Each structure stands twice: as C-alpha cells, then as structure tokens.
Amino acid sequence: MIPKNGPLLSKVNLPSDLKKLDIEELPALCAEIRQYIIEVMSVNPGHLGASLGTVELAVALHYVYDTPFDKIIWDVGHQAYAHKILTGRKDRFHTIRKLQGISGFPKMSESEYDAFGVGHSSTSVSAALGMGVAASLSKEENRHHVAVIGDGAMTGGMAMEALNNAGVSNANLLVILNDNQIAIDKNVGAIHDYLADIVTSRTYNKFRDKIWLLMGGGTRYGKNSRAIVKQLGNAVKTTLLRGGNLFEAFNFRYFGPVDGNDVIRVVKLLTDMKNIKGPKLLHIHTVKGKGFEKAEKDQTVYHAPGVFDMTTGNIKEDKCQGMAPKYQTVFGRTIIELAEMNAKIVGITPAMSTGCSLNLMMSKMPDRTFDVGIAEQHAVTFSAGMAASGFIPFCNIYSTFMQRAYDQIIHDVALQNLHVVFCLDRGGLVGEDGATHHGTYDLAYLRCIPNMTIAAPMNEEELRDLMYTAQLPGMGPFAIRYPKGRGVMPQWKTPFNKLEPGKGRMIRDGRDVAIITIGHVGNYATEACTILEESGISAAHFDLRYLKPLDESLLHDIFSRFTRIITVEDGCIAGGMGSAVLEFMAANGYHSRVVRLGVPDKFIEQGSVGELHHQCGYDAEGIIKAVKERN
Numbered sequence: 001m002i003p004k005n006g007p008l009l010s011k012v013n014l015p016s017d018l019k020k021l022d023i024e025e026l027p028a029l030c031a032e033i034r035q036y037i038i039e040v041m042s043v044n045p046g047h048l049g050a051s052l053g054t055v056e057l058a059v060a061l062h063y064v065y066d067t068p069f070d071k072i073i074w075d076v077g078h079q080a081y082a083h084k085i086l087t088g089r090k091d092r093f094h095t096i097r098k099l100q101g102i103s104g105f106p107k108m109s110e111s112e113y114d115a116f117g118v119g120h121s122s123t124s125v126s127a128a129l130g131m132g133v134a135a136s137l138s139k140e141e142n143r144h145h146v147a148v149i150g151d152g153a154m155t156g157g158m159a160m161e162a163l164n165n166a167g168v169s170n171a172n173l174l175v176i177l178n179d180n181q182i183a184i185d186k187n188v189g190a191i192h193d194y195l196a197d198i199v200t201s202r203t204y205n206k207f208r209d210k211i212w213l214l215m216g217g218g219t220r221y222g223k224n225s226r227a228i229v230k231q232l233g234n235a236v237k238t239t240l241l242r243g244g245n246l247f248e249a250f251n252f253r254y255f256g257p258v259d260g261n262d263v264i265r266v267v268k269l270l271t272d273m274k275n276i277k278g279p280k281l282l283h284i285h286t287v288k289g290k291g292f293e294k295a296e297k298d299q300t301v302y303h304a305p306g307v308f309d310m311t312t313g314n315i316k317e318d319k320c321q322g323m324a325p326k327y328q329t330v331f332g333r334t335i336i337e338l339a340e341m342n343a344k345i346v347g348i349t350p351a352m353s354t355g356c357s358l359n360l361m362m363s364k365m366p367d368r369t370f371d372v373g374i375a376e377q378h379a380v381t382f383s384a385g386m387a388a389s390g391f392i393p394f395c396n397i398y399s400t401f402m403q404r405a406y407d408q409i410i411h412d413v414a415l416q417n418l419h420v421v422f423c424l425d426r427g428g429l430v431g432e433d434g435a436t437h438h439g440t441y442d443l444a445y446l447r448c449i450p451n452m453t454i455a456a457p458m459n460e461e462e463l464r465d466l467m468y469t470a471q472l473p474g475m476g477p478f479a480i481r482y483p484k485g486r487g488v489m490p491q492w493k494t495p496f497n498k499l500e501p502g503k504g505r506m507i508r509d510g511r512d513v514a515i516i517t518i519g520h521v522g523n524y525a526t527e528a529c530t531i532l533e534e535s536g537i538s539a540a541h542f543d544l545r546y547l548k549p550l551d552e553s554l555l556h557d558i559f560s561r562f563t564r565i566i567t568v569e570d571g572c573i574a575g576g577m578g579s580a581v582l583e584f585m586a587a588n589g590y591h592s593r594v595v596r597l598g599v600p601d602k603f604i605e606q607g608s609v610g611e612l613h614h615q616c617g618y619d620a621e622g623i624i625k626a627v628k629e630r631n
C-alpha cells in the first residue's frame, strides 16, 4: 500500500484532521508519514535525514497549536517535509523540488501554514520574535510563535543576536532547539560541546535519578514530586554544566532535554508549556535519519543522499566512470596539492566541508583546515585575520551563503587588500534547492568592490590554474566562482600554469557575431558555435576568465571587429559580466549591438540545472536562438 493511503495518513490532509485523532494514534501516524517520506525521497531526492528526525515534532506542533493562526517557523526548512505533508501538500509531495512542483523549503507564497520563507540558516528566532512583537502591538496576545532551530543553526551568529534581543522582550515565543548533535557534517564548536554536555551529563542524570529514588520514586511527595525533582535538577544542572545554563543567561526559561522522537511526550510537554508566557526554550533530542537504518548510521551522506533503494537504503550511484569530475572534487584535491607546495595555505569552511570537498584536506591536514560552524561572516573575518598574519586562506563558501558576509569581504578583506582566496562554490543556478540557494548574484556583488580579482573557470584545468595563480605572492583578495557538479575534462589533473589576472582568451574566431562568456557556461557557447557553423553562421567565442580586472585589450579587439556581441553568464544580468561589457563599450565610445544572456531580474524557482538554464535562455539552444533572432 502507498503509505499516504495508510489507515491514518489517508484521513489527514490538514492539521484540523490531525486534531481529530486520539493522542495514542499519533505514533502510528508518525510511522506512516516517515514511510511516505522515505518512499518519495528514494526516487525524488531531497533532504532525507533531517526530515526523518522531525516527524514527531511536526505532528506534535500541529496537534497542539492552532496553525496557521499560531506561527511555526522552521529554521533552514530542510527538515519540514512532515510539516508540508500535514498542511495540505500530501498529494503534491512527490513533486517536491521539481520544476513547477512544491518547494523543498517552507515558502510563504506556497502555503498559509508556511509562516516564513527559509533556506538559509539561523533566521528563525529573529523572524519569530518579529512576529511575536508584532502580535503584541496588534493586541493578539493569544497568538503563539514557535521557532524550530537545529543545534547546527544555533551556532549561526544571527541566532545568538536574536536570543539576545528576545531575552529582554516579553514576546510570546517558544524556541525549540532540535538537537541531533550533527549539522551536515559533524557539528563543531563550543556550543556543540555545551549541548552535548547537557544531553550526556552523566553526573547530572545520575544525580537526578538519585533524588527521584530518595523521594521514593514519587510516592512520598505525591503529585509535586516531579516538580521538586525538576527544580532541584535545574539547580544541579546549572552547577554541573560549565558556566550555568546558556539559555537562562539569555533570560529564556529552559526546559529539557527530552526525547523529541517520543511524540506523546512532546505533545504533553507542549500543551503544558503553552500557558507559560514570555520567551522559553525547549531542548529536544532527536535522531537525524530516525527510523531508516542507513540514514541513522551515516548521517552526513543521508543528509541528502540522492536516489536510493527504499528497502536496503543503498544509494544508487550515477554511472560516473569515464566522466568528468565534479568541480568540487577538483577543488578538494587541488587544494591539497597546493598546500603541500605552499606551507602558508590553509583551508576554511563554514560547515560545508563535505559539500565543498574540503573534508579531503581536513583528513590529510587537520591542523591546516578549519570548519568554523555555520558562520559565514566569521569565516571571512577569521580568514582576514589569518591573512593579516601572513597565511593564505582558501575560504570556501557557497555563493549564496557568501551573501551573508558582504560587509566582511569589503571591510575586513578588500579594504585592507588582504590575500584571501575566496572559492565560491555553487556559483550560478543550483537546480533543485531553488530560489533561496541559487548563486546568481556573486559576480554582480563582487564586481563593484575595489582591490578584488574575480575569476570563473570554464573547465577543470582553469579551476586548477586559477587556484594556483591565486596563491602566488603579490595577489590580494581573489575570488574564484564555479558551479555545482561536473566539469568537462575526464583527464583533469593537468600541470599548473599561471593565468595572468585580467587576461581572457579567444576560443574560436568568426565573422558574424562575437560570443563572450565567463565560466562553465562557455561550454554551451562552444556547442552553439559548432551548430551555428552548420547553418552557415560564423560565430567567434571569447572566454573572459576574469571579470575583474577586465581584459580591455581583448574587448577593444572584439568591439573593433564585431557589430554584434552576445554575452553569456550563469548569473544575474543586472550588474554582471554583460553589464561590465556595456560599461566598457560606453566608456570607449563603441556602438555595437550587445545582447546579454543570463538570469533575468526575477527569482528563479527550482528545477534541474539544465531545465533552469533553458528557462532563462542561456543554454546552447538559447544562445543559438539569440544569435538567429537578431541575425
């Protein structure tokens, strides 16, 4: 039977249906939801592990609270699949992350139950607090606001800023700390150690059990026993845990830790806590990948495992023999080669070591590789500090998450002309993660910063050479952006060559039109030129390589020879490479016709990378169309 037709889930389309169930039926409902998620994810990949861990929490929240009047704000949102299933999207769940399908993250325009749109981490407490304060101002004191935040997301600076602010408000706010002791990779840092202390504090747990026994297991003091044990327990916990309770220091009332995969327990607790006013924090302990053996065992891989066999859990590898490697692998292997040659090189990632492949260096050179937590701003300024002391940090941040650290790039790195190498992974449209994750703004947002060198490789060899060039003496802030996924060179391990900053190259000469590209999309242009030639159109192709400094002599050559020019980039048209070319044209008095292809001025939803490139009109077909339309 398809699990969504299970005896309980078939009756539940909305939270109002859920509320009709008996509390004793909830564990069975959770099992059906879990099975449904596994079944859909096995063929339509997504964020499996996190969402399996929060099934009970989603059920409990919608059982206890009056959503959508009450607001539930999921941090990051990759763990909200059960929430989607319970809030009117059960029948469309199989379309999740697909073109025209439902989003992989909560999204306000998709459902009134998605109280706030997410994708980037550590925003939930700020948003929930904002809503809580707004409710007070609107005299809606009875509205509840719940932020669900993971232990990884809790390490993000914004979460700390929000707790600090919330602690002095009287907003009706509940923060649920969903602690599964892991982010995508191993969660790191002092807060992680602190949380592990709370959960595993054997001394504390033993002490609490002893008090319970001393009190006759609850018989001696009757109904009040539990409360007394809890009060004593909290006092002991504060003494035993280093420095007292962090959340109480922020003026939150702290509850927990409790087993967040015990749905009945969570329902009862939430019901009790509903009547307590002001900021409060419930610390639950859940298991990432809960209920699916392989996902529980290998939590990093099963965070987002791709297609897998739903019975065995085995991941179905794509047949990659003889194929070009992923840019990520080339980055991960090349940085080790460079670091072996240059002792000053260090690697830095904000919590994405497996995703960007810095984990390879981490296992080989643990002393020179740093996972700083979900903390992009800190990662950049930490890199600046190391560069100020003579090191050459390769700071690898996904393009979309680098948006967080814009001021740090300008104020801490570029202004001081520090030699930090930014490796912007996932540059361009990223596909299924959708609008929150596309790395389409980086070329535009970096281009206006003085002192920056900005480059994008068209293939693996260029990535290696750019990384090599970036670490040479005399360089300043140097950004290399490259896309998610495979390049084009199965034989990728080429010898290193310096690629002179500000020098592009001609890939192919032609007569009728010049196509200027930057980065991996240049391969579309190569394909387009061959097809155009067959229909008698002679197109020249130039790969700029560097967006900054611009190769002005190459551009002079192009503008003096061509009246028709097409620019192609995997990034926003506004302010990107095409805009730089137009600025050059205006500044130098040329009058060619320039057509810019790239991401238009709107947010692009999810789909496969190929589908989205096609939709935006800059795949090979789009380039051919642009050439022919205006021929």
Ligand SMILES: Cc1ncc(C[n+]2csc(CCOP(=O)(O)OP(=O)(O)O)c2C)c(N)n1
Binding pocket: 050, 076, 078, 079, 119, 120, 121, 149, 150, 151, 152, 153, 154, 180, 182, 183, 184, 288, 351, 352, 374, 376, 401, 404
């Ligand atoms: C600003 C930002 N940086 C990085 C990420 C990538 N990312 C997505 S989920 C995740 C781990 C979150 O860990 P946690 O909050 O503990 O949730 P869990 O997946 O363990 O449930 C990371 C780093 C992100 N979404 N946003």
